[in-house]
Amino acid sequence: xxxxxxxxxxxxxxxxxxxxxxxxxxxxxxxxxxxxxxxxxxxxxxxxxxxxxxxxxxxxxxxxxxxxxxxxxxxxxxxxxxxxxxxxxxxxxxxxxxxxxxxxxxxxxxxxxxxxxxxxxxxxxxxxxxxxxxxxxxxxxxxxxxxxxxxxxxxxxxxxxxxxxxxxxxxxxxxxxxxxxxxxxxxxxxxxxxxxxxxxxxxxxxxxxxxxxxxxxxxxxxxxxxxxxxxxxxxxxxxxxxxxxxxxxxxxxxxxxxxxxxxxxxxxxxxxxxxxxxxxxxxxxxxxxxxxxxxxxxxxxxxxxxxxxxxxxxxxxxxxxxxx
Amino acid sequence: xxxxxxxxxxxxxxxxxxxxxxxxxxxxxxxxxxxxxxxxxxxxxxxxxxxxxxxxxxxxxxxxxxxxxxxxxxxxxxxxxxxxxxxxxxxxxxxxxxxxxxxxxxxxxxxxxxxxxxxxxxxxxxxxxxxxxxxxxxxxxxxxxxxxxxxxxxxxxxxxxxxxxxxxxxxxxxxxxxxxxxxxxxxxxxxxxxxxxxxxxxxxxxxxxxxxxxxxxxxxxxxxxxxxxxxxxxxxxxxxxxxxxx
Numbered sequence: 001x002x003x004x005x006x007x008x009x010x011x012x013x014x015x016x017x018x019x020x021x022x023x024x025x026x027x028x029x030x031x032x033x034x035x036x037x038x039x040x041x042x043x044x045x046x047x048x049x050x051x052x053x054x055x056x057x058x059x060x061x062x063x064x065x066x067x068x069x070x071x072x073x074x075x076x077x078x079x080x081x082x083x084x085x086x087x088x089x090x091x092x093x094x095x096x097x098x099x100x101x102x103x104x105x106x107x108x109x110x111x112x113x114x115x116x117x118x119x120x121x122x123x124x125x126x127x128x129x130x131x132x133x134x135x136x137x138x139x140x141x142x143x144x145x146x147x148x149x150x151x152x153x154x155x156x157x158x159x160x161x162x163x164x165x166x167x168x169x170x171x172x173x174x175x176x177x178x179x180x181x182x183x184x185x186x187x188x189x190x191x192x193x194x195x196x197x198x199x200x201x202x203x204x205x206x207x208x209x210x211x212x213x214x215x216x217x218x219x220x221x222x223x224x225x226x227x228x229x230x231x232x233x234x235x236x237x238x239x240x241x242x243x244x245x246x247x248x249x250x251x252x253x254x255x256x257x258x259x260x261x262x263x264x265x266x267x268x269x270x271x272x273x274x275x276x277x278x279x280x281x282x283x284x285x286x287x288x289x290x291x292x293x294x295x296x297x298x299x300x301x302x303x304x305x306x307x308x309x310x311x312x313x314x315x316x317x318x319x320x321x322x323x324x
Numbered sequence: 325x326x327x328x329x330x331x332x333x334x335x336x337x338x339x340x341x342x343x344x345x346x347x348x349x350x351x352x353x354x355x356x357x358x359x360x361x362x363x364x365x366x367x368x369x370x371x372x373x374x375x376x377x378x379x380x381x382x383x384x385x386x387x388x389x390x391x392x393x394x395x396x397x398x399x400x401x402x403x404x405x406x407x408x409x410x411x412x413x414x415x416x417x418x419x420x421x422x423x424x425x426x427x428x429x430x431x432x433x434x435x436x437x438x439x440x441x442x443x444x445x446x447x448x449x450x451x452x453x454x455x456x457x458x459x460x461x462x463x464x465x466x467x468x469x470x471x472x473x474x475x476x477x478x479x480x481x482x483x484x485x486x487x488x489x490x491x492x493x494x495x496x497x498x499x500x501x502x503x504x505x506x507x508x509x510x511x512x513x514x515x516x517x518x519x520x521x522x523x524x525x526x527x528x529x530x531x532x533x534x535x536x537x538x539x540x541x542x543x544x545x546x547x548x549x550x551x552x553x554x555x556x557x558x559x560x561x562x563x564x565x566x567x568x569x570x
Contacts, residue, residue, distance in 0.1 A: 010482060071486070073451065073461050098480060102463035105451035108417070114533035115416070117446050130537060137442050139341040143537045183460040183490040190484035198482075202569070226570070240504060246466075247480070252337065252442060253361055253500040261569040271338050275442075278542065282567045284559065285548070295548045300562060304553030312556040320560045320570070 003029040004089035005038045005057070006080050008099055012044050015199060016162060017095055019055045023163040024155050025093045026056030027122045034090070036167075037061060039083050041068050041076065046171060053169030055162060060171045061087075065178065071099065072181030077106035079176045084111060089150070096154040097198065104154055114146035117154040137252050137275035156279065157198060158258035195231045197248055202230035202261045203280075205250060206238060207273075209266020209287060210306055213243035218310040219265060225317045233257070235273050251276040266306045269294025286310070325379035325470065325492075327370050328432040330423055330450065331398055332360040332413070332441035333391035347538040350443070357390075359397055362438025364506040366498030369468055370436060371402035371507060377470060380404045382430070386413045386422050392522060399517035400509035406520065411527035414536070416444075420452035421530035427457055433492035434475060439464050439499040447497070454495040462488055466501025 003025045007018040025036045037059040038052045049060050061083060068075065080103065084092055092107065094100040096118050108115040118133040120141065128145050131153060135142040197203055204223045206216050216232065223230040232248060239249035250257050252272040258279035265286045267273060274297050277283065285298035286309050295301045302309050335341070336356040344351045359367070370381050383398035385391055386409040395406040409422040427435060437450035447463070454461035466485075467478035474491045480501070509517070551559045563570045 073463065074454070077455070098464045098482075101447045102451060102461065105416075105420075105448040106455040106461065108448070108533075109420075109452050109455035115448060116534060117448060135444050135539065136335075136341045137337075137445060139542070140343070141540045141542070142444070143540070145535045145537050146533065147531075147535060148533050181460050181490075183462055183488050183494065185486050186489050187487035188481075188484065189487075190481075194483060196482050236500075246501065247483075249500075253365075261563065261567070275337075282563070282569050284563070297545060298548045299545070299567065300551060300559060301548045302551050302553050302556070302559065309553050309556060312554070313559065316557040316560045317570075319557075320564065 001088050001090050002035050002037045002059070003032065003091045003093065004084050004087055005036065005093045006100065006103075007038060007040055007052075007095070009040055009042045009044045012042065013048060014051060017157050017199070018052070019162045020157070020160055021093050021095055021155060022052050022055035022057050023165070024122065024160045025091075026163065026165050028091060028093075029056070031122070031126055032090070035059065037087050037089070039063070039080060041079060049171050050169070053167050054164055056165040056167050058167050058169050060169055061174050062171065063174055063176055065175065067178035070185040072183045073102040073106055074181045074183070075179055076103045077110060078179045081107045081110035082176050083174070084150075092150070092152045094152065094154040096156050100154060104152055108152050111150045112148060113150035113152045114148035115152040116144045116146060119153045119155050120159045122160075134279075138256070138278035139275070156258065158279065197231060197233045197250060197255055197257050200229060200231040200257075200259055202226045202263075203233045203250070203257060203259045204230060204263045204265070205233035205235070205267060206265045207235040207267030208237045209268070210238075215266070215306070216244060218306070218314060222263065222310065222314050222317065225314055225321060235267055264294050264298065265310060267294055268292045269297055325377065325434070326430070326432045327374070327379060327381045328427060328430065328435045329363065329367050329370055329381055329383050329398065329403060330435065330437045331363040331367070331383055331385050331394065332438070332443070333357050333385055333387050333394040334360045334441055334443045337361065337442065341541070343539045347540065348536070350539070357394055359394055360438050360441045361506070362440060362499055365500060365503040366436045366438055367398060367401055367403065368503035368505075368507045369498065372503070373468070373470055374402070382407060382432070384409070384423065384426060386411055386419045386527075388412060395522055396517045397509065399520045399522070400513040401507045402513065404520060406522040408522065408524050409527050410524050415532035415534050416446050416448040416452060417533035418530045420449045420456060422527050423449065423453045424456035425528045426525065427453065433473065435493070435495040437495070437497045439497045450495050450497045459493050459495055460490050461495045461497070462490060463497045465496045465498050468496070468498070468502050
């Protein structure tokens with residue numbers, strides 16, 4: 001009986017998210033008196049797989065077959081469900097992101113499990129099994145009871161954090177026959193280099209108040225000064241106006257982020273945007289309008305013109321970094 | 325080509341959120357309900373495709389009689405007919421069971437949902453339906469074209485996109501990008517919607533795999549600490565010493 005984590009890999013590497021899932025699984029496994037197994041599908045080297053054991057995994061299963069090179073939700077779901085059955089997994093842990101959300105519901109039906117997505121903490125209780133999740137696009141939480149023997153949880157990024165727990169682990173290369181899907185990937189395009197807003201610890205975000213695409217240059221500078229953990233984000237109108245790419249759009253119909261620090265520059269704070277940022281640890285708002293709703297969501301605020309305030313922040317930040 | 329467009333009947337995005345019955349049930353008092361924004365965009369794209377290439381769109385939702393105005397909105401936008409499964413949508417497994425039954429009784433080429441409904445943000449129902457029916461599901465589609473009996477889709481991935489082709493039948497969940505602005509029903513559409521068929525079907529027996537016990541509200545944010553423009557160094561100091569994020 002085990003807690004089974006499914007983690008993706010990105011070009012053969014894990015991200016902090018993967019270690020967070022294992023940390024979360026370890027906490028749950030401890031309460032259940034069980035072990036943590038992790039399943040990885042893809043070409044991941046042994047020294048990378050071993051990292052999972054630093055967070056509590058004692059069994060690392062890897063499927064390296066080329067048959068899984070192209071992602072299809074039905075193909076992956078079949079493999080994950082089969083491994084879960086072989087491992088007698090009572091709890092399965094997924095990340096709550098685009099790819100794994102495509103798979104977890106299918107695995108749920110295959111295993112006749114109960115599934116709660118968007119979890120924000122370890123279960124409130126084990127018997128009955130109750131877990132807390134985000135609801136109403138971040139405006140509420142719901143405690144959900146799972147009435148099935150097998151429980152499937154997807155965890156929100158940065159909801160739990162990483163907890164080191166070095167464990168002796170075995171790494172097993174396993175073979176699960178791939179079920180081909182009628183859905184075929186015909187092209188993959190990757191923009192090199194740029195970190196996703198989902199992974200950034202600091203987001204420097206701008207709204208229509210910046211007036212133009214050029215208005216974002218000082219924000220790009222700020223992100224540079226903050227360092228490699230920071231990247232630029234934007235609101236829906238900015239993406240629709242094509243001042244910034246759609247991948248940077250944060251909000252209800254864009255991405256939901258959970259950075260440590262969210263700088264909201266020239267953003268009024270429309271509800272659809274707030275839905276994307278309520279899990280931020282700290283929000284700083286810079287706006288000329290002191291009635292802007294963003295100030296109700298922010299921890300710190302400056303009333304002023306971004307054209308003056310942002311360069312001042314950049315200078316102060318640079319000075320801070322140089323003296324740190 | 326027959327499209328089944330599954331919509332959710334959800335509170336308007338700007339609605340205040342509160343709960344009754346000791347936090348168990350959402351307080352609908354004074355709340356405006358809408359077609360979920362993701363489904364609205366999926367429906368908009370479906371209508372454009374239908375108008376260009378022909379076909380029929382059936383809008384579907386699971387809910388009591390109070391959800392019918394939302395189905396009529398989908399009809400006003402351009403869906404051809406609607407189906408309401410007469411059951412409370414309290415659990416994704418249950419809802420998916422109902423939808424799968426409707427699909428089995430129909431002849432749909434494509435089943436479309438939104439990437440998630442804005443009330444419980446589950447993003448599960450569509451994919452569960454696809455698994456029940458043993459058809460492919462493509463989630464988070466932000467571009468859709470139809471060529472013959474094949475869907476050509478784009479799906480966002482970390483740092484890029486994938487282009488996927490799949491022949492009918494299939495299920496896809498749509499998000500922003502599949503269309504950018506929802507269709508606004510014209511007066512004529514609203515009037516025609518009243519005469520389009522809206523069929524009510526009784527649910528099949530299905531249990532609830534999960535149950536919402538109680539809702540809570542997030543802790544209220546403290547007052548925002550204001551810093552004077554011109555004193556930005558103070559913000560940096562606070563972020564370092566007080567907030568400890570830098």
